[in-house]
Amino acid sequence: MDPLSAISEELAEIDGQIADIFRALSNGFQKLEKIKDSNRQSRQLEELTEKMRECKRLVKEFDKEVKDLESRNDPGTNKMLNEKKQSMIKELNSYVALKKQYAANLDNKRIDLFDGGTEGYGEENVMLASTMTNQQLFDSGNRMMDDTDQAIERSKKVVLDTVNVGTETAASLKAQTEQMSRIVNELDSIHFSIKKASQLVKELGRQVATDKCIMALLFLIVIGVIAIIIVKLVNPNNKDIRDIPGLAPPAMNRKLLWNAR
Template sequence: MASDVPMTPELEQIDGEIQDIFRALQNGFQKMDKIKDSNRQAKQLEDLTGKMKECKRLIKEFDRILKDEESKNPPEVNKQLNDRKQYMIKELNSYVTLRKTYQSSLGNNKRVELFDMGATSSEPAADDNIQMASAMTNQQLIDSGRNQMDQTDEAIARSKMVAVVAQTVEVGSQTATTLTQQTEQMKRIGNELDSVHFSLKKASQLVKEIGRQVATD
């Protein structure tokens, strides 16, 4: 957002540095969806968080100088400068909200350091209430939604894989138990057949012996 608000050289310099950070944040979050490795995503998010903290510091400095010069400026100029500050706050809060979305998807539960300047007051506020997602741009909302859907799809796929593996292990265990029981049953049948064969052999010998005795008599 280009500014045609009348500023002192000091305010212009701070404003320019803040706009540079906003461009860096925009490019940085656009790269997040292209990074597939979670460790690299976490590192990228850490770098972006550092930029947001620096931006927060600069906006506070902008606000401090604005108050120092307030008595020297006409009311309309003060209003324009305050509107400029509120634009910066809203823009930064949109990136804070976007950061929370990516942080949640990475399973990082660290508390987000929220920007502590009110939306309508010229004084910095201590209220750290979470800013609404309405502060995000449409493209940021779309990108954030797509990222969350991708994360959900991956989680579902992992859950299905775990379920299949567990089911396979259970079937394998049941099959092994059944095979063990069948093996023991086969051994018992084999033993019984051996016993029958031995009995038949003894009976055959007895029959032959009786036959010889009859022939002799």
């Protein structure tokens, strides 16, 4: 069991967090030794510096908690906690010193590269300027001006192309917007036409139903007339059936002219 847990759970938790950071710092500096690229070394050093800041904050919290518990602890416990705090500070300072060493090495590399490039460039310019005649200097200046003009023209062309692309994009978006508006209007027209067609179908259905009823009634009338005609022809003496207009009277009811005499 961790002896700090018996004193304070918060002290034990802070101690565990600091131990985790120390392990991460140790692994980080070992990784830093294997990195050759200066930019990657700089990024790795920034990450380690952030971990050291967090560790420093935790050490301060540990010291504050120790001072709060000092009155309740015995002298031996307070001595142990202070030694623990000093050990943390010593280990953190060792990583801070290591960080400063790596940072100084990186700065020296940057200064060497910068100085070397500037020195060579300056000497080259001095040598060229000292060996050129007035005509050569004049021609060199003209070439530099021509190169500058060409660079400006290329920049103008790039800007003009960008503006043209933006204009074409805006026109395309406007055309698409108008097309979408037309599509929406056409959909509204189609919806209205479908609604009118539905109403027309309903009206035609009602008309067809009415026509069917009329046709059925006419059919029944025709059937009735035909039935009466048939009965009249079959049984002409039936008095219950009146003569149908348009039909000739029965032959037996007719009187010949010579029988009337």
